[in-house]
Amino acid sequence: MDVPLFLLFAAIAVACGVNLVVQTHPVSSALSLIGVMGALAVLYLLLGAEFLAAAQLVVYAGAIMVLFIFVIMLLNAGGEKKSRNRPRLAAALGIPLLMLFLGIISFLIQRRVPSSMTVTFGGFTGGGPGDLGRTLFTGYLLPFEAASVLVLIAILGAVVLGRKEID
Template sequence: MASLLFYALSAIAVLCALGVVISRNPMQSVLNLLGSFVAVAAIYLLAGFQFLAAAQILVYAGAIMVLFIFVVMLLNLTDREESQSVWMGLFNGRILGSLAVFAGLTVSGLIAANGNFAPVDTISHDGNLDNMTLLAEVLFSKYMLPFEAASLLLLATLVGVMLLAKRERNGERHGAQLSSQDGGSEA
């Protein structure tokens, strides 16, 4: 049953990834990407990595997807859609995306209904593999330095993104803008 679910989720993830590549509309690409992330998160859950699945949903399917969709909508890129064939319609993000969400919910429901959050036939030591206490112990002892470096990276990203995305004021130039403002006029 679990392996059947794995293959179904793999098929969804691969189809969604295909949709990312072949969709003409950026919005459909991004929605397909969301479907792929959710399917992969469900695979994590099946494999017994609960915390990774949660992080995948929160960071990938939550934060990163919101950023992508926000930018696509901000730049108003969802236009010029020619008539699609039936097969292209499969990849417009709606069918596959909702399928992925449904499958993810099914997996978490099955695991929750099992009573324990460790899937039955994963690696069973004294605890399960993705015991969050164990993960935290390793993260805050062996990987303390990378953890701090990661926080520094986040801070640097925060500053860099604000600098890059800041609107240019009159007469005030920032180092990020290299070419002149009328660079787009030449075809």
């Protein structure tokens, strides 16, 4: 069951990712991104990361993307206009170069990662909330505290930027 499931959700993720880049309207792009996140949550489950799969849904799809959708609706942003002054060289070479980059990366991964390394569902059971919490609050306590300070600063920044009058 692993391979068909992986292929199905990988296909969904890639299709939604392509759609994100191709669509001109921000709402369509945002929805595609939510699709990518949902597919990735399933892949996290296959990799044994139960807590992160749930966090992906709650934090990414449930909070961050809602903010995006909210801002898009608030600004009532329409479709995108064509760019006027895009360099011709960049337009012509952009996609081929990106494909080349992707090809090289894939080639390197194929060469460096032995095919004996495989993923089976249930092969890693240390991804539950308990294991994650124990590691987070012992080995990674300082980064955790630093992250909380970062979030606090971000809140303050967002509040200051979002005030009615900026003088």
